[in-house]
Amino acid sequence: xxxxxxxxxxxxxxxxxxxxxxxxxxxxxxxxxxxxxxxxxxxxxxxxxxxxxxxxxxxxxxxxxxxxxxxxxxxxxxxxxxxxxxxxxxxxxxxx
Amino acid sequence: xxxxxxxxxxxxxxxxxxxxxxxxxxxxxxxxxxxxxxxxxxxxxxxxxxxxxxxxxxxxxxxxxxxxxxxxxxxxxxxxxxxxxxxxxxxxxxxxxxxxxxxxxxxxxxxxxxxxxxxxxxxxxxxxxxxxxxxxxxxxxxxxxxxxxxxxxxxxxxxxxxxxxxxxxxxxxxxxxxxxxxxxxxxxxxxxxxxxxxxxxxxxxxxxxxxxxxxxxxxxxxxxxxxxxxxxxxxxxxxxxxxxxxxxxxxxxxxxxxxxxxxxxxxxxxxxxxxxxxxxxxxxxxxxxxxxxxxxxxxxxxxxxxxxxxxxxxxxxxxxxxxxxxxxxxxxxxxxxxxxxxxxxxxxxxxxxxxxxxxxxxxxxxxxxxxxxxxxxxxxxxxxxxxxxxxxxxxxxxxxxxxxxxxxxxxxxxxxxxxxxxxxxxxxxxxxxxxxxxxxxxxxxxxxxxxxxxxxxxxxxx
Numbered sequence: 001x002x003x004x005x006x007x008x009x010x011x012x013x014x015x016x017x018x019x020x021x022x023x024x025x026x027x028x029x030x031x032x033x034x035x036x037x038x039x040x041x042x043x044x045x046x047x048x049x050x051x052x053x054x055x056x057x058x059x060x061x062x063x064x065x066x067x068x069x070x071x072x073x074x075x076x077x078x079x080x081x082x083x084x085x086x087x088x089x090x091x092x093x094x095x096x
Numbered sequence: 097x098x099x100x101x102x103x104x105x106x107x108x109x110x111x112x113x114x115x116x117x118x119x120x121x122x123x124x125x126x127x128x129x130x131x132x133x134x135x136x137x138x139x140x141x142x143x144x145x146x147x148x149x150x151x152x153x154x155x156x157x158x159x160x161x162x163x164x165x166x167x168x169x170x171x172x173x174x175x176x177x178x179x180x181x182x183x184x185x186x187x188x189x190x191x192x193x194x195x196x197x198x199x200x201x202x203x204x205x206x207x208x209x210x211x212x213x214x215x216x217x218x219x220x221x222x223x224x225x226x227x228x229x230x231x232x233x234x235x236x237x238x239x240x241x242x243x244x245x246x247x248x249x250x251x252x253x254x255x256x257x258x259x260x261x262x263x264x265x266x267x268x269x270x271x272x273x274x275x276x277x278x279x280x281x282x283x284x285x286x287x288x289x290x291x292x293x294x295x296x297x298x299x300x301x302x303x304x305x306x307x308x309x310x311x312x313x314x315x316x317x318x319x320x321x322x323x324x325x326x327x328x329x330x331x332x333x334x335x336x337x338x339x340x341x342x343x344x345x346x347x348x349x350x351x352x353x354x355x356x357x358x359x360x361x362x363x364x365x366x367x368x369x370x371x372x373x374x375x376x377x378x379x380x381x382x383x384x385x386x387x388x389x390x391x392x393x394x395x396x397x398x399x400x401x402x403x404x405x406x407x408x409x410x411x412x413x414x415x416x417x418x419x420x421x422x423x424x425x426x427x428x429x430x431x432x433x434x435x436x437x438x439x440x441x442x443x444x445x446x447x448x449x450x451x452x453x454x455x456x457x458x459x460x461x462x463x464x465x466x467x468x469x470x471x472x473x474x475x476x477x478x479x480x481x482x483x484x485x486x487x488x489x490x491x492x493x494x495x496x497x498x499x500x501x502x503x504x505x506x507x508x509x510x511x512x513x514x515x516x517x518x519x520x521x522x523x524x525x526x527x528x529x530x531x532x533x534x535x536x537x538x539x540x541x542x543x544x545x546x547x548x549x550x551x552x553x554x555x556x557x558x
Contacts, residue, residue, distance in 0.1 A: 001330065003228055003349075007269055008147040008243035029145035034242045041330050042227045048475040052329055054227030056472070056511070058234035059138055060131055061215045061359070063473065063506035063542060076542070078237075079131065079181075081144065 003054055004037040017086040020094065026082040033058065033065050033077035036088060043067050043077055045092045052094065102127045102177065103207035103420060104192055106184050106362055109137020110161075110406045111211035111398030111413030113169045118417035120175045122426045127203065129182040129194055135169040137213055137398075138233060139406045141241050142166065154240055156265070157301055161406070186538035187365040195543045207393050207420045210362050210381075211413055212400035216258075216353035219460050219515050223325030225472050228349050232258045235351035236265065245271040247349020251334045253277040253323055255454045256355035257302060263351075264305040267312055274347045275315040277336055279354065279457040282318035287452035294446045317343070321460070325350055354456055357514055359400045364536035366394045372529035375451055376403055377458065378514065379533035385437045387416030388423075395419055408443040411436045458528070461518035470519065471512040473505020481516065482523055491524050493517055493532040506542055509534040 012027040019039055026035030033055050036043050042052030043065050055065035058078045065077040070087035103119055105112050108130035119126045134142040140155065140162040155162040172178075182196035192203045216231035223229065230238065230246050232254060238244045239262075249272045252263040263276045291299045310316060322337035326344075335344040363381035364370070369390035370379040383389050383396045395416035398409035415436040418428045464470065466479025484490060484500040493516060496502055502516045503509030509516070513534045521528040 003330065004238060004242075004244040004246065005248055005271075006244055007239070007271075008149060009145070012145065012147070029143065029147065029242075031144075031242060034238075034244055038244070046225075046475060051225065052227050053225065055230070056225075056234060057215055057231050058237040059215065060541070061507065062231075062511045066506070066542075074544075081133070 001041045002038050003041050004034055006038060015082050015084050017082060017084070017088065019088050020090055020092075030082040031078055032067065032075060032080040032082050032086065032088070035082040036067070036077060040094050042090075042094045044090055045094070052092075101190075101204045101206035103209065104129070104203065104205035105209045105211060106130075107137065107211035107213055107398065107400065108132065108135040108169065108178070108180070109211060109213050109398060109409060110140065110165055111213075111400075111409035111416075112137070112209070113165050114410045114413035115209045115211060115397060115417040116172055116176050117168055118414045119420065120172055122421050122428075124421075124426075125176060126209075127177040127179070127205070129179045129184055129192075129196070131181065131183055133180050135180075136162065136166060137406075137409075138237065140165055141237060143241050143243070147243050149243070153268075158406070161410075165410070183541055183543065184362060185540045185543050187362060188538075193538070198544070200543075207395070207424070208366060209387075209395045209397060209413070209416050209420065210366065210400060211398045211409070211416075212359040212362050214356040214358050214399035214403060215510060217355050217357040217456070217514055218352070218511055219354055219457070219518065220464055220468050220470055220478065220512075221323045221325060221352070221460075222465060222468050223327060223331070224352065225469055226325055226327050226331050227329070228327070228331035229325055230349075230351055232256070232262050232351045232353035233356075235349075236262045239265060239269060245269065245349070246351060247331070247347060248272065249274050249347045250349040250351060251275045251277065251345060251347040252351040253320070253334060253336075254351075254353045254355075255279040255457065256353065257450060257454065258353060258355070259454075260302060260305045260309070263314065264309055266351075267309060267314065273309070273314045275317060275334070275345050276309060277320045277323065277334070277338075278316070278318045278454075279320055279460070280318060280454050284453050284455060285318075287449055290452075291446055291449035294442060294449065298446070315345070321457070322463075325352075355454060356399060356403045358402060359510070361508070361536035361540045363389065363394070363396060363401070365538060365540070367391050368394060368396070370533065373402060374529070375447065377456060377518075377528050385415075385440070386419035386422075386433065387412055388419050393420075393423070404440075404443055404447055408440055411439050411443075415440065458518060458522075461515065462522035464515075464519060470516060471502040471505060473507050473512075474501045476500050476502045478519060481519060485520060485523050490520070491526065491531065493520060493534055496520055497534060503534050508537065508540070
């Protein structure tokens with residue numbers, strides 16, 4: 001279930017990315033966090049308990065929303081602008 | 097230029113912007129570094145792209161202030177150096193390490209103005225790590241900067257002016273606000289009457305938010321306790337106790353926060369002396385009325401040096417810059433400096449009113465359930481922390497961190513540090529001022545590993 005609900009920018013230019021291999025679309029002006037949570041209910045699983053996490057502060061302080069790209073690069077989703085072709089890998093089926 | 101290094105301003109919110117403006121006015125060229133892509137700080141944060149909403153719709157009654165600040169900063173272009181999306185992650189011996197554009201830049205500075213801002217203050221409640229739970233500030237960022245709601249039916253809980261402001265903003269944006277749950281008892285709000293002579297417009301605006309929420313049928317509950325956020329993989333509802341009864345309401349998003357806490361890590365690395373502040377229940381860098389810290393050449397302004405809000409931050413930023421000028425023997429209007437200090441003192445009196453109207457529910461700390469996570473990074477429960485305190489006789493916060501890993505995760509205690517201090521104080525019967533404060537460490541936030549270019553290495557070796 002998508003966690004964030006768009007109120008504006010619904011018709012802004014689409015930006016393609018993938019989430020665990022699934023083709024997704026964000027919108028121009030999205031952060032990576034917004035893009036992921038417009039499609040999924042979490043961005044990662046806790047490395048300790050395996051519980052889902054979806055960020056908390058949205059201002060780069062809590063470090064809850066780090067995600068991994070297919071190339072191994074790790075990004076803090078709330079402070080990273082969505083870029084075309086990003087391939088986010090949660091390894092957890094979060095997107096399904 | 098005199099050949100001296102540039103002054104460095106950290107943060108481009110209201111304090112940083114006004115500080116930069118004041119330095120430029122006397123002919124200095126500061127370097128401004130800011131983590132965000134555009135100026136404004138959190139309160140006056142700008143959207144990444146236009147989205148059809150007006151400044152009035154984004155910033156409400158503060159639209160004029162937001163536009164004035166953004167405009168003032170843009171007018172400084174060419175007179176300052178400005179690095180957006182830049183993280184100051186270390187300070188040592190007059191050098192700052194700044195991660196920007198994928199590289200590390202070491203900058204020698206002469207004069208440092210720290211305007212690092214604040215984040216939400218939190219006490220853990222069951223379910224606070226569930227997807228769909230965001231801080232009040234985070235809920236506001238989602239709406240303001242991203243034009244997204246954190247749910248289709250949202251509960252806002254906690255206390256502080258932000259609680260009602262964000263609830264009202266969501267309602268105005270057409271999102272269903274299921275309830276507003278305020279930890280403060282209803283009677284505490286009468287304290288706001290004492291604020292009327294000081295800042296009538298602010299008090300009346302707050303009353304208007306409450307009245308309009310009520311008018312639209314939003315359930316407002318005061319004196320709440322026992323807040324539990326329910327759900328397994330995502331938020332499904334909130335339960336709480338108020339008026340002697342248990343309540344429960346279904347929702348798919350929760351905004352939560354208990355007023356704000358200062359971001360003090362940079363002032364800690366700068367070597368500033370800290371003092372315990374009873375009102376903020378936090379250790380804060382010491383400063384004089386002008387913003388001078390205990391370290392020569394280091395100045396503090398805005399919420400990062402003690403919670404006072406955006407209006408105070410603008411004035412404190414300018415005053416700190418004037419102090420830097422005074423200390424360099426540059427011309428400064430004493431009348432202007434005195435006026436800023438008078439205005440800051442007035443706002444400080446109002447802060448006492450707000451604190452009385454939205455008291456921090458310190459009594460919640462002792463009641464945090466053992467199975468509730470205290471540290472969300474390392475996933476240490478309150479029970480594990482209590483066990484560590486008991487087993488090793490811990491009475492000090494850094495010792496608790498060393499033994500239990502509370503505060504040792506990626507956020508470095510930004511989120512759990514205050515709560516861990518409150519829990520330690522409650523468990524040991526000490527005052528909150530006696531349990532110590534977490535020491536800050538570089539890097540102040542996670543930074544990518546930056547490797548030296550391989551070509552240069554070979555040249556050096558050859």
